[in-house]
Amino acid sequence: MKTENKNIHGILAEFRNPKELVDAAETVKESGYSEFDTYAPFPIHGMEKAMGLKESPLGWIVLGGGLIGFIGALTLMIWVMGYEYPMNISGKPLINFPIYVPITFELTVLLSAFAATFGMFALNKLPRLHNPLFNVERFKKASDDGFFICIEASDDLFEEKPVSKLFSDAGAIHVETVYDSE
Amino acid sequence: MSTNYEYVPEPKLIKGDHTFGSITDLIAKTPLSSTPPLWYLAFAVANLLLIVLLGAVGYLIWDGIGIWGLNNPAGWGWAIINFVWWVGIGHAGTLISAILFLFRQGWRTAINRFAEAMTIFAVMCAGLFPAIHVGRIWVIYWVFPIPNQMGAWPNFSSPLLWDVFAVSTYFTVSLLFWYVGLVPDFATLRDKAKSKAAKISYGIAALGWTGSFRNWWNYEKAYMILAGLATPLVLSVHTIVSFDFAVSLIPGWHSTIFPPYFVAGAIYSGFAMVLTLMIIARKIYGIEDIMNIDIMEKMNLVMMVTGNLVAFAYLCEGFIAWYSGYIYEQGIFWLYVVGPYAWGFWILMFCNVITPQFLWSKSIRRNVTLTFIISIIVNIGMWFERFMISVASLSTDFMPSSWDYFSPTFWDIIIYIGTFGLFFTFFLLFLRFLPMVAIAEVKGVMPQADPHNYDEHTNEFIEAKAEPALAQQQKLEQKNQQV
Numbered sequence: 001m002k003t004e005n006k007n008i009h010g011i012l013a014e015f016r017n018p019k020e021l022v023d024a025a026e027t028v029k030e031s032g033y034s035e036f037d038t039y040a041p042f043p044i045h046g047m048e049k050a051m052g053l054k055e056s057p058l059g060w061i062v063l064g065g066g067l068i069g070f071i072g073a074l075t076l077m078i079w080v081m082g083y084e085y086p087m088n089i090s091g092k093p094l095i096n097f098p099i100y101v102p103i104t105f106e107l108t109v110l111l112s113a114f115a116a117t118f119g120m121f122a123l124n125k126l127p128r129l130h131n132p133l134f135n136v137e138r139f140k141k142a143s144d145d146g147f148f149i150c151i152e153a154s155d156d157l158f159e160e161k162p163v164s165k166l167f168s169d170a171g172a173i174h175v176e177t178v179y180d181s182e
Numbered sequence: 183m184s185t186n187y188e189y190v191p192e193p194k195l196i197k198g199d200h201t202f203g204s205i206t207d208l209i210a211k212t213p214l215s216s217t218p219p220l221w222y223l224a225f226a227v228a229n230l231l232l233i234v235l236l237g238a239v240g241y242l243i244w245d246g247i248g249i250w251g252l253n254n255p256a257g258w259g260w261a262i263i264n265f266v267w268w269v270g271i272g273h274a275g276t277l278i279s280a281i282l283f284l285f286r287q288g289w290r291t292a293i294n295r296f297a298e299a300m301t302i303f304a305v306m307c308a309g310l311f312p313a314i315h316v317g318r319i320w321v322i323y324w325v326f327p328i329p330n331q332m333g334a335w336p337n338f339s340s341p342l343l344w345d346v347f348a349v350s351t352y353f354t355v356s357l358l359f360w361y362v363g364l365v366p367d368f369a370t371l372r373d374k375a376k377s378k379a380a381k382i383s384y385g386i387a388a389l390g391w392t393g394s395f396r397n398w399w400n401y402e403k404a405y406m407i408l409a410g411l412a413t414p415l416v417l418s419v420h421t422i423v424s425f426d427f428a429v430s431l432i433p434g435w436h437s438t439i440f441p442p443y444f445v446a447g448a449i450y451s452g453f454a455m456v457l458t459l460m461i462i463a464r465k466i467y468g469i470e471d472i473m474n475i476d477i478m479e480k481m482n483l484v485m486m487v488t489g490n491l492v493a494f495a496y497l498c499e500g501f502i503a504w505y506s507g508y509i510y511e512q513g514i515f516w517l518y519v520v521g522p523y524a525w526g527f528w529i530l531m532f533c534n535v536i537t538p539q540f541l542w543s544k545s546i547r548r549n550v551t552l553t554f555i556i557s558i559i560v561n562i563g564m565w566f567e568r569f570m571i572s573v574a575s576l577s578t579d580f581m582p583s584s585w586d587y588f589s590p591t592f593w594d595i596i597i598y599i600g601t602f603g604l605f606f607t608f609f610l611l612f613l614r615f616l617p618m619v620a621i622a623e624v625k626g627v628m629p630q631a632d633p634h635n636y637d638e639h640t641n642e643f644i645e646a647k648a649e650p651a652l653a654q655q656q657k658l659e660q661k662n663q664q665v
Contacts, residue, residue: 017643019636025395041202042626043398046633056403076327077338079206085335087316092339102344102422106351109415113355113408115364121389124397127392138347140373142393143366145202171641 007180010036010152011160012139013167014174018044021147024170025050035155039139039148058119065115066108073107074100079104123156132180139145151179189651195288195627197442198471202625204503205472209619210374212467217614220466225610231603238597239314249593256577256588261315263568264598266423267451268308268605269349270444270564273416274452275301276356279363280412283405288627294470295367295620296463297456298360303608304341304455305353307436312345314597341425344492348422355415359408362401365391366622420448426573433510434518434575437502443495450488450534453481457557461550463613472619475548482547485560489538492567497533510561522587526566533563 015021018040025038029052038047047053048053081087082095092099121127133150142148149172151163160177167175196205242249252259259547275297284418313322325346327336336343368388390398424444428437457478464473502516518527537559546552546595612618629635629648637644646653 017636017641018631019633020641022633023641031202038395039393040395040398041206041366041393042622043395043402044631044633047395048399053396056400058400058407062407080327080335085333087337089337089339096339099339102341102418103338103347104427105414105418106344106347109278109411109418110351110354113358115405115410116404116411120362120400123400124394126389126391126397131390131392133392133590143370143373143391144206151285178311179203 008153008160009178009180010150011163011167012133012136012148012150012176012178013172014138015149015172017072018147020171021149022047022050024149024172027170028149028166032157033151033155033176035152037150039142039150041143041145056123058116058123061119062112062115066112069108069111070104075102077103132178136176136178138176189655191649191652192497193476195292196472196624197474200471202630203625206370206374206621209617209621210371212613213371213615213617214375214380221610221614225607228603228606228610231600232607234596235603238593238600242314242597243319247315249351249485250589251589251591251594253586253588255542255579255584255586256270256573256575257548258572259588260590260594260598261311262572263565264601265308265311266568267565268304268601269423270420270448271455272301273307273420273448274456275410276416277449277452278456279359280409280416283409284413289477291620291627292477293456293460294623295363296460296618298356298363299609300438300456301356302353303605305349305356306608307605309349309353310601310604320411340428341422344422345426348419352415352419355412359412362404362408363620364616365389366393367617367620369393370621371617417445420444422566432575432579434514437499439495439498439502443492446488446491446495447564447567450485450492451561452490453485454560455555457481457553458561461554463618467618471617472624478550478553479547482541482553486538486541489534489560493535510580514578517578518570518574521574521578526570526574530563530566530570533559534567537563590605591660
């Protein structure tokens with residue numbers, strides 16, 4: 001869809017408060033749109049239900065990271081202490097599981113934390129160098145006290161007029177078309 | 183007989199009449215406005231101390247650890263005391279950011295960013311000491327399992343090696359947790375910044391964060407998982423630090439009470455340090471609405487509980503010494519009380535056992551000046567606790583013929599003082615350039631943030647909905663008055 005040689009990214013609407021944003025998200029979802037997102041300075045309680053989001057898969061990524069840390073630590077220590085560089089320490093057995101507990105625990109936590117942090121950024125497709133939403137001057141409020149919702153042009157049902165009307169009916173205080181480039 | 187009961191509401195987390203916008207302005211104004219002259223003065227002093235530290239450490243590396251006051255029985259002196267002291271201080275930050283998060287304590291949002299920054303810089307100061315105390319710092323990489331030309335590997339059964347893994351994991355995880363928390367606030371600063379340099383640098387740090395709820399959804403999960411990971415981690419770190427002592431055979435060290443006792447002591451000293459720093463910062467930066475008296479009181483309560491746990495641990499040490507029937511354990515206990523370091527023991531008792539008892543009084547818990555004084559005394563006390571553990575136990579060990587009195591040298595003292603330069607250099611940079619309160623999290627705990635606190639039809643915020651029981655009670659009272 002093109003207007004004045006500009007690609008439309010979507011339509012952005014601003015609402016007054018978290019309650020109105022949640023209600024609007026519910027309306028948008030019920031109208032059948034799927035390519036939309038809401039923007040707020042903090043996570044809003046109950047928004048996941050309004051938007052119909054599924055559980056984040058991050059837990060599985062962290063489990064993977066944690067298992068690598070757990071198995072890696074044990075393998076390293078058993079190999080070093082038992083085979084590669086055996087040391088007789090006070091006559092204790094070479095492969096001695098209780099003494100492996102602290103380092104195994106630490107490395108499990110370390111790798112899980114890396115998986116949680118970088119997994120989260122990867123799921124959120126961050127870092128991202130540019131976002132068409134930043135073309136909208138008003139959107140600066142999204143990190144301050146603004147509550148926005150954007151239906152993207154990639155949605156199959158997307159058409160400028162009905163979308164704008166949907167937002168006005170839902171009580172938006174400002175509706176604006178977002179273009180891919182300025 | 184009628185029952186008269188009253189609903190006691192939780193005090194409001196944020197004082198004053200704030201909106202989301204005013205919270206942003208209040209916190210974002212410090213990093214985005216020009217540098218106050220007082221900051222330069224403080225930064226100059228911190229830098230001076232940092233230079234002193236670097237010089238002293240340079241001389242230490244040049245001349246060897248013989249410049250310290252170590253002697254034959256006391257091979258662990260101030261370096262280990264300072265290491266344990268600083269790493270213990272760090273624990274409060276993780277407790278506030280992770281454990282209180284899991285317990286859904288909304289008041290943590292006022293101080294978590296601040297305390298996490300303190301953690302990171304305190305662990306940096308702590309990490310310096312084990313690195314320089316090995317003597318040959320140029321081969322410090324031997325502590326890591328890195329293949330080398332000698333074909334040698336570290337000894338994984340040594341608590342000292344566990345410590346390497348524990349402290350480095352702790353530092354890394356704290357840093358990740360801190361950064362994850364900072365990303366939405368960097369976005370706020372990016373959007374608020376006027377100058378190009380600030381826009382670009384905060385913009386890079388914000389990684390393109392938009393506040394999209396699909397992002398928040400993964401973010402909240404990540405934050406919860408990190409909190410869940412940091413909670414056992416923080417308990418494990420000081421447990422492992424205590425293993426450095428407890429796994430040995432020295433009387434006064436070889437004790438199973440050490441892990442819980444060390445963890446309680448760490449939280450105790452950490453909360454004291456957060457209070458010391460918070461009381462100064464909230465005044466200077468005018469954020470008393472957020473870091474308010476109610477929060478100070480809650481922190482004082484944590485300090486009182488952990489202080490009494492520590493006192494109980496001292497009592498247990500004495501009891502176990504008697505009950506074990508082990509003469510060396512009994513001997514070291516009496517040497518603490520009346521021996522060559524008895525002055526340290528009595529300072530410790532005064533600072534750590536008597537001082538927290540003042541916190542039973544509500545008016546003292548809510549008194550800023552007295553809390554400040556108590557917090558400093560507690561930190562002194564906790565330093566002496568580590569002094570007694572490290573030095574007093576070592577210098578009077580099994581054989582009186584090998585006893586020797588430990589006194590610090592100039593270099594012991596100057597390196598300890600220098601670490602304050604390291605700490606405050608970073609802390610002042612943090613206060614100047616980063617949001618010292620987690621902006622997004624504070625907004626998230628405001629009653630306006632919950633959609634349930636809005637009217638169903640008019641969509642206006644209704645304060646009464648945030649505290650329904652209180653509103654009902656007020657209505658009843660009005661009715662009673664009319665009758």
